[in-house]
Amino acid sequence: QVQLVQSGAEVKNPGASVKVSCQASGYSFTYYTMHWVRQAPGQRLEWMGWINANTKYSQKFQGRVTITRDTSANTAYMELSSLRSEDTAVYYCARDGGYSSSSPLDYWGQGTLVTVS
């Protein structure tokens, strides 16, 4: 079965960087696009970017976010730099099912809490 397992919670100082991992299993990792979405406490979901053979970022995070993947390890990574308190959020990876141009995110990781303080 498809599983996305993310790395554990992080506490970072303002100005630092954080790198969150997302290990996939149960499907062909290279054939699917992986998205990253975050959710600040009590707030809506916010899309950050995606990766397949290419990468694409939300303009809001352009220049601060880097999404990479290691196909040999079936793992995607999201690195966010120049952290500020507003970046405190739960960060999710989510697989794009690929069966629609609407980008249905059909499997999600459990989330990683990043606290900037």
Place this chain on the structure above:
Amino acid sequence: QSVLTQPPSASGTPGQRVTMSCSGSSSNIGSNSVNWYQQLPGAAPKLLIHTNNKRPSGVPDRFSGSKSGTSASLAISGLQSEDEADYYCAAWDDSLINPDYVFGTGTKVTVL
């Protein structure tokens, strides 16, 4: 970043039908398909409806989606206690040079 607008809350008693709207613009809902996600308390979101009105395998047929113009709607018929959750619509937005995947503001459904 464009945002899709949803009513903050909706409620109903068990068995009732509840609907919620998702209002966008010509650059998002007006020109792209809509997905809906359910987020139970403390959990990751779950895909509920994709491509406006299609249910993934395993999603009960109590959930249905529709789209008209620049708005979309999600309906829950035969409301159950386990439907108490936050619901988000989402769609690609083409208003910027780089399209963004935008989420709605979210609707909290309460089962009375």
